[in-house]
Amino acid sequence: MRLEPRPYQPWLLLFLLPVSALAFSVITCSALVMLSGASPYQVLGLMVKGAMGTQFAFLETLTRATPLIFTGLAAAVAFRAKLWNIGGEAQLYIGAVMTVVLGTGLLPLPAPLLVPVLLVAAMMGGALVLALPTFLKTRFGVDEVVTTLLLNFIVILFVSMLLEGVLKDPSGLGWPQSKKVIAEAQLPKLVQGKRLHFGFVVAIAAALALWLIDRRAALGYEMRAVGYNAKAAHYAGIPVNVVLAKTALLSGGLAGLAGWSEVTGLKGNLTLDLSPGFGYTGIVVAMLALLHPLGVVASAIFVAAVFVGADAMSRTAGVPSYIAQVMVAVSLLSMVTALMFTRFRLRWS
């Protein structure tokens, strides 16, 4: 058995293989569900209903998808340039820190000014977090995978320190949490009385902007060239390190926006459980979308649906909600495998 590159990619395969990858993960997880004694049909039904069955459920899924679009775009843009940013979690939290530092009363601005200021500040915060590993990569050749991973732990501890120190809410009954952002900083809800907020719109806009950059802008071209073959890009005169730095700022900034949107759109303040691993899940979202900016929106909604659906299902059927994470992980692995088979074919000999 060996793999042979395909001269061209049949469109039917491009469609069928990802679908069968998702089917595979559903089947695998059904087997796991059966271990708990529940019926996979029932569980799957409950998940679908919990994620999309009602208007409330669907809006909840979109709400959950919002930070995932940001972190998914962050991973997608970085991975395109082969900058392995695994530090979305850290960038998210620093984005949130910037938001609460400036947004809890320090800047007494009206909403039309304060919202964009906080947005930019959060982006800068996130960008800064990724700038360090990128600098270490370009200057010293230190693998950014390990440094961004380690930075996740450092940043979480740093945030914990802030929340028990300077950022601690004095009226928070001793809980490690920040003050609430002021009303002018908060994002409007998209549907009266529901949780879906303006951050979702910003996320969609970010995806569209990235798509435009990818298709049309010199920067998008440069990022692709560096990602495919940095040596050839360097030879052609594309400033590889500058492109990587720009990519890092963009990627880190997008992840920072996830923190901003969660704080100003949903939670109101910063706590240590602001993100249940949105940074890591963003990587999966990006891979499922084949790193395509618009695909990220779709895959973020899918992944969010899995989580929201599993939460709802878990409450009624008693199957641990960790099944959602298993499903996402299996989807990731089967998707990258399927993707490989669109480029290679098996030959038996």
Place this chain on the structure above:
Amino acid sequence: MLEAIEILFTASLWAAAIRIASPLIFGTLGELICERAGVLNLGIEGIMTAGAFSGWLTVYLGGDLWLGVFVAALTGAAFGMLHGFLVVPLGLSQHVTGIGITLLATSLSYYAYRLAFPEVTSPPKIEPFQVVAVPGLADLPIIGPALFQQTPLTYFAFLLVVLVAWFLNQTPAGLALRTVGENPAAAEAQGINVVVVRMAAVMAGSALMGIGGSFITLSAFNSFFFEMTNGRGWICIALVVFGTWRPGKALMGAVLFGLFDAYQLRLQQLAGAVVPYQVFLMLPFVLSIVALIVMSRRVAYPRALMVPYRKGER
């Protein structure tokens, strides 16, 4: 200030250092074996978690402690087989696959734990490995408690360093493994099956990661809880670089790290009021990054690391 220095000469510090280093030694050796064969294994964090869980569960269900270690190794090897299958014959991105393995192994462990213990509030306990003092040597000052009053798994970790070093440098199989990580085409030209050697290396290395995980639940603690691996896997990856892919140096790195971690715990108690405890908790991670920067200049990394090998590709 003086107290801070005095701590350095306490036996308990050194004993703790070795204890903290033990799971890292297993994990680092495991990652080192994978990487010397040319495969980056970012699944380590999840594989350690899975090893911690499966080893503990085996003992909880009435198995012998060593059976628990064995099951943890098997669990590790199984995830290693999956990682190896995806990145060796299929040649998928080692970064993405590794992250996926970590997600999968971690979430499967948590799912299984919740399935087995739906309603527990405090984690169930087992009877862990006990300290076995080496007669005579255990009474030596400082190094006695540090090196000769440990649990059997720690002794095993030290033995493994020697075995792995011997294997890599003195045996024909070790040579094959190293060549596959340096230049797979050269290995194939000499009749070595690259896929088989890489798969074997990833499985063996992952088995060691599993054992490293089981140390946490069977020797360091006596129960399983969420997030207990807490980045140890990532630190092992940094330690491999710090140890320049050599078992002896990796051991030194792990012990140094353990020493540092044990020291910061004690300093925390000393300076707790002045410096936030988070700063001390951060230091091991910061130290890992610093170590990576320091070593970046003079590393002889395996040349074929992260390069997939597809036989017959043009």
Place this chain on the structure above:
Amino acid sequence: MANSTAGERPAVLRLQGISKTFGTLKANDGISLALAGGEILGLLGENGAGKTTLMNILFGHYVADAGSIEIGGKVLPPGEPKAALAAGIGMVHQHFTLAENLTVLDNITLGTESLLRMRSNRAAARVRINQLGNDFGLSINPDAVVSTLSVGERQRVEILKALYREARILILDEPTAVLTPQESAALFETLRRFVDKGLSIIFISHKLNEILAACHRVAILRAGRLVAERSIAGVSRNELAEIMVGRAIPQAKAEPQAVGAAVLSLRAISAGGGRVTLRGINLDVGAGEIVGIAGVSGNGQALLADVVGGVRKPFSGNMLIDGEVVKNVSARAVVARGVARIPEDRHAEGLIGDMSIVENVISESYRGRRFLRLGMIDWGKAKSFAAAIIHDYAVKCPGPDARVRLLSGGNMQKLILGRVMAQTPKLVLANQPTRGLDVGAVVYVHEQLLEARRRGAGILLISEDLDELLALSDRVAVMFRGEMSVPVARDKVNIQELGLMMAGHGLADGTHVDAA
């Protein structure tokens, strides 16, 4: 030579109807071939004729789609290098298969001991390697790390690998590509010693002279087919050439012409990193002149190309293009000054295989006004630029949006030529511009270089192919360990002297050559 007669002795190796297809390319098409005991069989064919594919099938790196291999009457299982080794086949690859960070001994003994052994027997291996070295004139320090060895020494290790396993059939794939003429002659001597001791040899080459000098018999491949077999006795060079190419070979010819002012001047350039360092390089290339740089691979030619191509900054010295000092050496700076760069490695440096032809042809110029407006690329213009190149340079491809990876080597090179020559360059930097190309493409590249010369461009031609250098260059210099000899006019060059200089003799003194 060729005084012995092959064919009467029994065949030690027999290939029967070997076929292999890659995608749409028939690399091997029903090839049947026999190798007699004690024979040196030349396998002749131009690049892309299928020689290497055939040998990779024989060695088990590839599996043939059809056909069988017999060694000593026994069928060899396909796709197993191990079986080929066990059957006594030893292969010296064109691109050495050595692990650079390991020692000579480790490279040689790898796979020769049972993987279950608890300890390698290094002492015995050391004795044996020294013994073989003495017997065959291939002595080498078994404990040296391969990365410290010269190219010639590495080849010795490759051959020792086969001898250590007691190979009966030795296959050498383009073994002289990395050697000086003298080293090549010595290699042929060694090969004769091998056949005296009973080995049989397949010698793969696309160079006619070498086939004539080294072999008893020759088999000629063209476009994947075996088109002829001849005994060396009584065959002429021209006959072989015609069979190999299938038509008369057109030869690009440089007409004498006046040389203008220097378009490239290097003044005491030093640069480095890694094993070689450039030391105080001085060189002038005039308008309308081709200066050829010879040398054994790894003596600083790549560094020189990197500096002139703007990919590497020198640590000292000046580079002048068209009389002006290039202050901040960068790829963009030299391209802007009119340097056309043809890189050594099309795949690694020249092109980005996963990107389209359009994306590849603008890689040096997308920042210019022509393609960029407000940070956005005008893909329409880029596409018509690509279409023009495809048309003007006759690039065979499905269309401008096709991925470059799918093109043949010759078409890739045409694409690069189109990209860099479109701006009527002042200087052309051509680094191994014809490596791996078939004869048609080689001639095309040569014509393009000569055309640029006629237009008055200066050309710096770096090549390991001495025939190519001597055919095109007005002056030739030699590089050895990062130093460069004084360039000598072509009609004063003696190939023996050149070979000696490539091996490091009499380099400091350029007059040496003139004396010959």
